[in-house]
Amino acid sequence: MLETLEHVDPAFRADVLNGLAEPIPAIPARWLYDRRGSELFDEITRLPAYYPTRTETGMLEERMPEIARLIAPACAVVEFGAGSATKTPILLRAVQPKAYVPVDISGDYLRESAEVVDRDFPGLAVHPVEADFTRDMQLPKEIDGMSRLGFFPGSTIGNFVPQSATDLLRHFRTTLGTGAKLLIGMDRVKGVERLIAAYDDPEGVTAEFNLNLLRRINRELNADIPIEAFRHQARWNDMLGRIEMHLVAIRDVEFAIEEARFVFRAGQSIHTENSHKYGPRGARLLLLAGGWTPLAEWTDDDEDFALILAEAQRERFAP
Template sequence: MPEGSGALAPARSDFVAEALNGLTAPRKSLPPKFFYDDAGCTLFGAITELPEYYPTRTELGILRDIAGDLAALVPPGAALVEYGASDEAKAAILFAALDVDAYVPIDIAHQALTALKSRLRWSHRAVALHPIAADFLAPVKLPAAIGAMPKLGFFPGSTIGNLDPPDAIAFLRQVRTTLGVCASLLIGVDLEKSPDILVPAYDDAAGVTAAFNLNMLTRLNREADADFDLDLFAHRAVWNDTAKRIEMHLESLVAQSVRVAGRTIRFRAGETIHTENSYKFSIERFAGLATRAGWHVARSWTDAERLFSVHLLS
């Protein structure tokens, strides 16, 4: 999440157009990148600390455990290019384990990237910083200063699961093109497990994830001249077993009309706005996805409970 070259976020006209496009579709939706205004970034940080939300702490544990393996697999003097870099907690493990000369965090949340840059100036002065504020799903031009360095892409957090499979393949192909020949990609992938574990991770007892989801409507009220009444919408998280994904929705509790940028959007009682998917994988299914995108799975690691996995693609 995002400084550097690149746009802070979609221009207001683009933001409004994308919102209206989703809200006027037969099945209403909004893109998950809309979560990450300043309030959304703060709420997501709180989500990662919740007892129900296992992915962050599990992935951090795996990264610490495999640090020695990675040191033998990544060339010295590397540039670490992180996609979706809202903070440096996971990258810092790689800084400690690897010989990293440069760090290119890419994210859409400008304020989070600015804070990250400020912290790293003090904690990792030897690492050259090249932050890029941009939507990492779009093509990204890397800084010329890292052109000759070996490159390690880093895509933690199982964010790959937020993309529908064709989009995930397209993104992984785009990363190959961006990083160039002989680069590698270290990627976190959440694994299939019981809905009894999955659903609470996206619908916690304290209601933090609900606030995170509903904050998207607050952002639309502020940035798209909308008049959503948040009391008339509810957060819903459901497991779609056929698609192997958690779905997040905002459900209209009554029949109602909402104004967005001068347009009237009508909702039936029970109708939802689909705000996010989070696909879960087996090791084999993810390997197949990576292969279709032109990558080879060099190594895979999981935690002892097989909740989460980390893969090195080459």
């Protein structure tokens, strides 16, 4: 009998074991972001082909004075995901909040990110929260009574299928409270070649990011997955309007995770991430369904990416 590692997140274990046992094997994308995964994703955002970060950062730099005028002074900024070294400071300098609350599932990465903000903004109260922001969580009592601005950049909302994205936006609304605002980034639909290049870079960083999930499973779940038996693949699913990331078996392979055994035939894949792309109307409808009323929207000159400021609906929205 293999040893069970007590420190492993039981949700990670359950998602991996249950996901690989499905007829179409899949593992939720949030498990890509252990410490190494977070570091690799930071590398991805600086690659020439990965336009979302570069485009969104440029928009924040250009539009932030206008955005800041629409946000209550002395608010608490709650960022869902540990702060970006480039985007978060732009927001904090312009808005000048009273408190900053980064929320992330990766504790080490979260603390390092929070320390950087604490160092660079000495007058700002920083309250990191280690949590899965897709689940129930408590915000620090120190921000009770403050107006709140949620910050969800990077088109991370696109990682969720529409129903889950709607549920997540409702969760954000409940967490932040009525009257709160949300600044969210959403990637737009564009040419397939540009999309594939952004998620399958020639430098191989995205491939390493995807394969790191298998290394994490081996390390944390007593698994013996042969990493070399899988390769990264990015696919455009036109019907569902999304890029999909897969780990494809290049040969027949069998492996064990704890006491469970799995067999993959050559060509069979593990679906690891989605990145949905939204047109203007689809983005606004998604926010409305999630309990948020769009207030203003900005795009770059090529309309590759959108930033939307929305307000938590005061009336009761449909469950």
